[in-house]
Amino acid sequence: xxxxxxxxxxxxxxxxxxxxxxxxSDAVGxxxxxxxxxxxxxxxxxxxxxxxxxxxxxxxxQVVGAELLVIKGGRTVxxxxxxxxxxxxxxxxxxxxxxxxxxxxxxxxxxAALRLVDERRLDLDDPVSRxxxxxxxxxxxxxxVGHLITHTSGLPLSHIVATxxxxxESARAVADLCPGFPLGSVPGERxxxxxxxxxxxxxxxxxxxxxxxxxxxxxxxxxPLGMSASACVLSEGHPxxxxxxxxxxxxxxxxxxxxxxxxxxxxxCFLGSQGLYSTAEDYxxxxxxxxxxxxxxxxxxxxxxxxxxxxxPATDAEVSPTGLxxxxxxxxxxxxxxMDEPAGDDDAALIAFGHNGSDGTYAWAFPEQDAIVxxxxxxxxxxxxxxxxxxxxxxxxxxxxxxxxxAPPLEQYVGYYWEGEGDQYRAIVEDADGLALEVLGKxxxxxxxxxxxxxxxxxxxxxxxxxDADGVVSGYSIGDHQEFRFAPSAELPPGEDIAQRVADAHRxxxxxxxxxxxxxxxxxxxxxxxxxxxLTHIGARDQWRVEERVAGQVEYTAVDGRTxxxxxxxxxxxxxxSPMEDPRLSESLLDGPWVRAGDWTEHFESVxxxxxxxxxxxxxxxxxxxxPGRAARTYWVDAGTWxxxxxxxxxxxxxxxxxxxxxxxxDYREVAGALLPHRVxxxxxNAMIGEIVITVDEVEVGVExxxxxxxxxxxxx
Numbered sequence: 001x002x003x004x005x006x007x008x009x010x011x012x013x014x015x016x017x018x019x020x021x022x023x024x025s026d027a028v029g030x031x032x033x034x035x036x037x038x039x040x041x042x043x044x045x046x047x048x049x050x051x052x053x054x055x056x057x058x059x060x061x062q063v064v065g066a067e068l069l070v071i072k073g074g075r076t077v078x079x080x081x082x083x084x085x086x087x088x089x090x091x092x093x094x095x096x097x098x099x100x101x102x103x104x105x106x107x108x109x110x111x112a113a114l115r116l117v118d119e120r121r122l123d124l125d126d127p128v129s130r131x132x133x134x135x136x137x138x139x140x141x142x143x144x145v146g147h148l149i150t151h152t153s154g155l156p157l158s159h160i161v162a163t164x165x166x167x168x169e170s171a172r173a174v175a176d177l178c179p180g181f182p183l184g185s186v187p188g189e190r191x192x193x194x195x196x197x198x199x200x201x202x203x204x205x206x207x208x209x210x211x212x213x214x215x216x217x218x219x220x221x222x223x224p225l226g227m228s229a230s231a232c233v234l235s236e237g238h239p240x241x242x243x244x245x246x247x248x249x250x251x252x253x254x255x256x257x258x259x260x261x262x263x264x265x266x267x268x269c270f271l272g273s274q275g276l277y278s279t280a281e282d283y284x285x286x287x288x289x290x291x292x293x294x295x296x297x298x299x300x301x302x303x304x305x306x307x308x309x310x311x312x313p314a315t316d317a318e319v320s321p322t323g324l325x326x327x328x329x330x331x332x333x334x335x336x337x338x339m340d341e342p343a344g345d346d347d348a349a350l351i352a353f354g355h356n357g358s359d360g361t362y363a364w365a366f367p368e369q370d371a372i373v374x375x376x377x378x379x380x381x382x383x384x385x386x387x388x389x390x391x392x393x394x395x396x397x398x399x400x401x402x403x404x405x406x407a408p409p410l411e412q413y414v415g416y417y418w419e420g421e422g423d424q425y426r427a428i429v430e431d432a433d434g435l436a437l438e439v440l441g442k443x444x445x446x447x448x449x450x451x452x453x454x455x456x457x458x459x460x461x462x463x464x465x466x467x468d469a470d471g472v473v474s475g476y477s478i479g480d481h482q483e484f485r486f487a488p489s490a491e492l493p494p495g496e497d498i499a500q501r502v503a504d505a506h507r508x509x510x511x512x513x514x515x516x517x518x519x520x521x522x523x524x525x526x527x528x529x530x531x532x533x534x535l536t537h538i539g540a541r542d543q544w545r546v547e548e549r550v551a552g553q554v555e556y557t558a559v560d561g562r563t564x565x566x567x568x569x570x571x572x573x574x575x576x577x578s579p580m581e582d583p584r585l586s587e588s589l590l591d592g593p594w595v596r597a598g599d600w601t602e603h604f605e606s607v608x609x610x611x612x613x614x615x616x617x618x619x620x621x622x623x624x625x626x627x628p629g630r631a632a633r634t635y636w637v638d639a640g641t642w643x644x645x646x647x648x649x650x651x652x653x654x655x656x657x658x659x660x661x662x663x664x665x666x667d668y669r670e671v672a673g674a675l676l677p678h679r680v681x682x683x684x685x686n687a688m689i690g691e692i693v694i695t696v697d698e699v700e701v702g703v704e705x706x707x708x709x710x711x712x713x714x715x716x717x
Contacts, residue, residue: 032284035075039450042072043401050391051080054375057387058083063360063379064248064255065093069280070395071372074288079280085378086246088257098229098244099376100266101283102274102357106198108286109213109272110149110334112220113205114306122208124149128200131207134176142187148201149333150314154183155196158273170269171213175203191315191331195273198334202272214270224296225285230278232270240277245378247359255379274357280374287354287365287372290335311353313337323389325397327351338364351397356385364389369396404434407449412473413465414629416610417483425611425622426483428476430629437463440648441662443685444631488610495607495623498637499600505642506597510673512541516703517672519696523550527690534694537703543710544592557588560710564588567715577712583652593676596635597644600625606632612639620645643668643675660685672701 037044047070054068065083069076081093116122124146129136135143139154147153159177160168168174178200184192202213209216214232222230231240247259247266259266267275289295290311294302302310313330320336322329327338328348336355341348354363360377362385373396375388404410410430418425427438435447435455447455453465453473461478468474475484503509511517516539523532532550539545545558549571556567556575564580580588589595590603600607604625613620619639626632636646647663661684665677678696683689708714 032071032074032076032281034079035073035077036450037072037077038403038406039448039456040072040075040077041401041403041448042077042395044406046391046395046401047078050388050395051078053388053391054080054384055082057377057382057384061253061255062384063377063382065097065245065379066375066377066384067093067095067097067099067280068376069095069284069372069374071284071288073370086257086260087248087255088246089260093245096229096243096279096281097376098234098240098277098279099361099378100234100247100274100357100359101276101278101361101363101376102359103195104278104283104355104357104361104363105272105274105276106334107355108217108221108276109198109202109205110310111286111290111302112213112217113145113149113201114302114310114333115220116205116208118303118306122204128204131204132172132175132200134179137179139183139187140179144187145201145204147187148197148204151191151194151197151331152188152315153194153197153200154185154187154189154192155194155200156181156184157193158195160196165267165271166264168267168269168271171199171202171271172206174271175200191317191319193319193331195271198273199271202270205272212270213272217270217272217276221286224301225282225289227278227282227285230276230282232275232277233267234265234277236264243279244277245376247378247380249380251381258380280376283363284372284374287363290353291365291367291370291372309333310335311337311350313339313348321386323386323393324351325390325393360384362388364392366396371396402433403449407435408453410435411629415473415485416488417475417485418611419483422613424613425486427624427632429631431631436631438631438650439660440634441660441683441685443658443660444650488608489612492609492612492621495609495625496601498609498621498623498642499607501642502597502635502637502644503599506644506675508593508597508674508676511538511593511671514538514672514701516701516705518700518703520698521694521696523548524693524695525550525690526693527688537705537709538593539705539710541594542589542592545705545710545712556712556715558710558712559588559592562589563711565712567712575715577715584654587649587651590633593674596647597674597676600635604632610634671699 037047051068054066057063058066064087065085067081068078070078079095081095083093085091085093085097117124122145126145127141128143129141135141143153155178159181160174178196205216206213217232229240231238234240234244241261244261246257248255249258250256289301290307293304294300294307310333312332314333315331318328319331320329322338324338326340330337330339335353337350338352339348340351352364352366354365356362358380360379360382362375364373373392375385413428413435414430416425416427424440429436429438431444431446437445437447437457445457447457447463450456455463457463457478463476463478465473465476473485475482516537519536521534523534530551532548535547537545542559542561548555552571554569554571558565564585565577566580567575567577569575595603606626606628608624610622610624621637621639623635623637624632625635631650633647633649635644638645645665649661650658651661653659661682664681667677667679668675669678680694682692
């Protein structure tokens with residue numbers, strides 16, 4: 001069986017049998033720990049440029065003060081403040097300020113409403129008149145909850161635009177003003193941005209929940225997300241007032257303060273259209289939840305389909321100008337959506353979502369880039385957010401930033417590393433366009449440059465290179481673990497010499513004289529309690545075919561010269577073959593017996609002896625075969641018999657990525673004059689599979705094969 005000769009032809013089959021573990025949900029409602037721009041794949045210069053733009057707004061007096069927060073991959077890469085929290089009192093702006101986010105409140109109220117919809121306590125088709133009797137007459141009786149949440153109710157911007165907000169008593173009182181005025185359009189006919197509509201929705205929520213809207217929003221949104229620095233009403237004596245920014249109105253060079261934290265509340269009752277106070281980080285928690293499709297720690301805050309509906313355009317209208325390149329701003333369910341095509345295009349894709357507020361607050365979430373940007377000012381009516389959008393396009397939507405472009409030359413790091421003499425080596429290799437750590441039998445882990453000889457290995461794990469007094473890379477550390485760079489000893493036999501000795505020991509060239517060798521073997525997956533069979537036929541050089549059956553699944557692999565084929569199906573079903581393509585093709589061509597046990601110099605660009613390991617039983621020599629400086633195969637050779645006793649490699653598995661594979665060979669026997677293993681023990685880097693034991697039960701020599709046999713032609717397809 002070629003499983004003993006080429007090792008593990010059907011990793012996709014074995015992976016399909018492995019049990020899976022449910023993925024834990026990403027944490028939301030969280031803090032966003034600091035990270036560098038390089039760590040998160042952003043250009044440090046572009047990020048610094050973004051901050052300089054905001055500083056310029058303050059210097060030109062386009063805004064009184066500003067706070068900027070950029071989060072990428074769940075980590076804070078920039079959090080700065082400029083100007084004044086209160087210019088009259090000379091209190092400087094600082095990160096963590098509390099701002100009235102005005103219309104950004106709408107999205108929060110929208111999520112509270114949609115939670116009630118998910119709980120079937122409210123329906124988007126419910127008429128508003130069901131909850132507010134003042135709407136129980138034409139044309140107001142045609143308005144639904146869905147109209148309110150999409151700004152298509154026909155209600156105007158506001159009936160309280162000329163009212164002192166300090167005199168307002170409740171959202172219900174604001175809603176009940178509506179029937180005294182005509183509608184601007186037939187409900188459902190067109191988009192018309194409406195504070196009045198959202199305040200009416202807020203009044204509906206109070207009736208449904210039988211509690212004040214401020215309490216409901218806190219219970220359904222703020223508390224679950226840990227938004228402890230947010231408040232629906234900033235009452236006198238509220239602890240958040242110490243961090244609150246004073247409010248200014250006017251224009252560039254002419255700003256006048258109209259509210260300070262020492263004044264009575266601007267909104268004595270909660271208005272769902274504009275009353276929320278929050279910090280940049282708190283509002284980021286809210287956007288993060290939506291970006292993660294409604295997940296909260298250990299549970300779900302919104303159904304996935306609810307989030308998808310919220311972030312789907314409900315109108316073709318372009319609701320505002322935008323500085324994002326090639327984008328159109330449209331509206332979903334109380335959320336602004338930046339789409340990558342002009343309004344009306346059914347194929348438009350979501351670039352970003354968020355909202356802005358009339359006091360000068362802006363929020364964007366970029367799902368594809370896993371990025372959130374908050375730009376908060378307290379300078380009412382400024383349009384600097386539009387100018388900032390142009391720079392966000394450069395930072396997040398342009399050509400992806402490649403951190404390796406600013407990294408030192410990769411060849412400085414490439415080489416072999418160990419803890420010391422006797423330790424199995426590891427390799428730093430070039431991989432694709434970057435750097436990677438190769439661990440024998442485990443796999444190849446890509447490294448991402450994050451500055452100062454530091455490379456991110458995994459989330460939360462950093463590989464730090466060290467240099468000697470001459471500036472040459474001398475090792476690396478991962479936490480407390482250290483590895484030291486070494487060069488293979490000149491006293492070891494050259495790789496070419498070992499390759500010849502291996503070929504002489506195994507004599508696989510004699511298989512060509514056998515006119516076809518057939519192996520029948522047993523495949524045992526002990527951990528999964530699975531058994532199967534493997535049938536392998538070896539023809540002339542570079543011709544072999546494998547058929548494996550495990551747990552009702554059949555897999556075929558065949559190689560004929562420089563072509564490889566594969567097929568799979570459940571037993572009893574039709575099988576369709578398909579030709580292999582790189583990288584699986586190249587890997588499969590190296591899995592035949594003439595490669596592993598033959599003359600490696602015929603098949604690999606480089607054959608290098610790396611190290612020798614000794615124990616009380618034998619001396620093993622590790623030989624690396626492949627392209628220099630790249631991921632490669634390592635063969636372990638018994639220096640007493642010159643037999644290959646182990647192979648470490650990395651393979652590409654469809655739908656699973658790259659896996660490390662360690663194969664141990666023993667029970668060598670003669671077959672048609674060649675010396676071949678009759679038992680192989682295989683472990684992959686997927687711990688769920690456990691060890692796979694492949695044992696040859698029967699061997700036939702001189703078996704003939706029909707035409708097309710090594711192309712799987714007899715399978716059809």
